[in-house]
Amino acid sequence: MTLSATTPFPSRGLFLVLEGGEGAGKSTQARFLAEWLEERGIRCRLSREPGGTPVGEEIRRVLLEHRELAIPSETELLLMLAARAAFVRNVVTPALESGMVMIADRFEYSTFVYQGVARGLGVEAVRKLNSFATGGVSPDLTVVLDVSSSVGTERQRREGKERDRIEVEGGGFLERVRMGYRALAEDDPRAEVVEGGGKPEEVFETIIRILQARFPELFTPTTG
Numbered sequence: 001m002t003l004s005a006t007t008p009f010p011s012r013g014l015f016l017v018l019e020g021g022e023g024a025g026k027s028t029q030a031r032f033l034a035e036w037l038e039e040r041g042i043r044c045r046l047s048r049e050p051g052g053t054p055v056g057e058e059i060r061r062v063l064l065e066h067r068e069l070a071i072p073s074e075t076e077l078l079l080m081l082a083a084r085a086a087f088v089r090n091v092v093t094p095a096l097e098s099g100m101v102m103i104a105d106r107f108e109y110s111t112f113v114y115q116g117v118a119r120g121l122g123v124e125a126v127r128k129l130n131s132f133a134t135g136g137v138s139p140d141l142t143v144v145l146d147v148s149s150s151v152g153t154e155r156q157r158r159e160g161k162e163r164d165r166i167e168v169e170g171g172g173f174l175e176r177v178r179m180g181y182r183a184l185a186e187d188d189p190r191a192e193v194v195e196g197g198g199k200p201e202e203v204f205e206t207i208i209r210i211l212q213a214r215f216p217e218l219f220t221p222t223t224g
Contacts, residue, residue: 023152
């Protein structure tokens with residue numbers, strides 16, 4: 001199945017987010033999606049969170065690379081949201097206003113889960129602060145890639161990826177993250193949970209089927 005390159009997009013683009021715990025395959029699937037769209041002549045932009053802007057990348061380094069820092073949970077949350085405010089203003093909003101498909105490797109779900117659930121700050125409290133940072137901008141669809149914390153950790157080990165400041169929290173923390181994602185997605189009509197333990201290509205096929213079902217006017221399957 002392919003997407004017609006002549007498919008008309010609305011004046012406002014489409015905001016798609018890939019979420020999930022460590023080693024779930026978010027970055028791989030986000031890259032697959034960007035390549036798939038570009039091959040079909042669909043304008044898109046791919047970026048990551050925290051990051052995507054100069055200030056966001058600096059905040060990312062503080063949050064993830066400095067494992068020696070004892071960062072209070074509240075400070076961690078506010079730094080994440082500071083990076084998000086710049087990300088929305090300088091990356092997401094311009095992409096959507098130009099009618100592009102904006103693909104984000106993580107967004108607000110990560111904050112709801114990591115800081116709201118796993119850090120115990122409370123999801124509703126985090127939502128209020130997040131709304132201020134985003135100005136109300138939210139994804140049209142959030143795809144949560146679901147893998148157990150043990151599978152995710154093993155994937156990262158095989159890839160030789162050094163664990164960052166949050167990943168060293170351990171299995172208990174990461175499993176709370178996983179359960180938090182599932183609980184959020186179950187109550188969100190604009191979210192889908194995808195089993196992420198299979199081959200990357202098979203997982204991607206599932207994501208494309210979801211997009212075609214959710215947005216048939218934009219991602220209409222054709223044959224021939």
